[in-house]
Amino acid sequence: xxxxxxxxxxxxxxxxxxxxxxxxxxxxxxxxxxxxxxxxxxxxxxxxxxxxxxxxxxxxxxxxxxxxxxxxxxxxxxxxxxxxxxxxxxxxxxxxxxxxxxxxxxxxxxxxxxxxxxxxxxxxxxxxxxxxxxxxxxxx
Ligand code: FES
Numbered sequence: 283x284x285x286x287x288x289x290x291x292x293x294x295x296x297x298x299x300x301x302x303x304x305x306x307x308x309x310x311x312x313x314x315x316x317x318x319x320x321x322x323x324x325x326x327x328x329x330x331x332x333x334x335x336x337x338x339x340x341x342x343x344x345x346x347x348x349x350x351x352x353x354x355x356x357x358x359x360x361x362x363x364x365x366x367x368x369x370x371x372x373x374x375x376x377x378x379x380x381x382x383x384x385x386x387x388x389x390x391x392x393x394x395x396x397x398x399x400x401x402x403x404x405x406x407x408x409x410x411x412x413x414x415x416x417x418x419x420x421x422x
Contacts, residue, residue: 288342288408290317290401293328295348297355298391305394313398314405317345324348325386326359330366333384337374342414343383343404347397350388360388378415382407 294300300321306313322328325348336344346363354360367386375381385404389397 286409286413288316288405288413289340290343290345290404290408291320291336291341292317292345292347292401293320293322293325293332294345295325295360296321296323298349298353299347299387299389299397301391302389302393302397305392306398309394311394311398313401316405316408317401324354324356324359325363326354326356326361328363328366330370333370337379337383337414337416340414340416342408342411343385345385345387345400345404347387347389347400350390353390380411382411383414 292299292303294303300319303319325346328346333344333346346367348360348363349355351360351364364386367384371381371384374384385400387400389400
């Protein structure tokens with residue numbers, strides 16, 4: 283879809299991915315401005331309701347990103363996040379969402395390059411997929 287600029291809501295862990303995003307910025311690594319970061323203390327606190335609300339309020343994609351397995355500052359929060367995202371990916375298609383719109387990644391604090399690359403890839407992928415259908419229904 284020409285001219286379409288997707289909106290990506292990213293729930294990022296304070297200790298890892300948020301720091302990686304900060305590093306990407308301070309390292310002057312360019313990445314698309316389509317992403318809105320929401321800093322959380324741990325991916326384990328990302329309630330599935332937050333993800334669903336983001337989609338219903340117009341996000342074209344949602345990223346949940348935190349510490350690598352074994353590195354969570356709250357012991358097992360990222361394992362809880364992994365289970366929740368897996369369940370959401372099973373449920374969302376039943377409501378017409380492409381499960382590619384929801385992504386979970388592990389991006390450590392020193393992975394600024396990986397953060398920038400992840401956002402670039404997601405934006406490219408969303409431009410191919412097109413706007414979130416739920417958003418279109420709200421606009422109409
Ligand atoms: S503290 Fe980073 S995912 Fe738990």
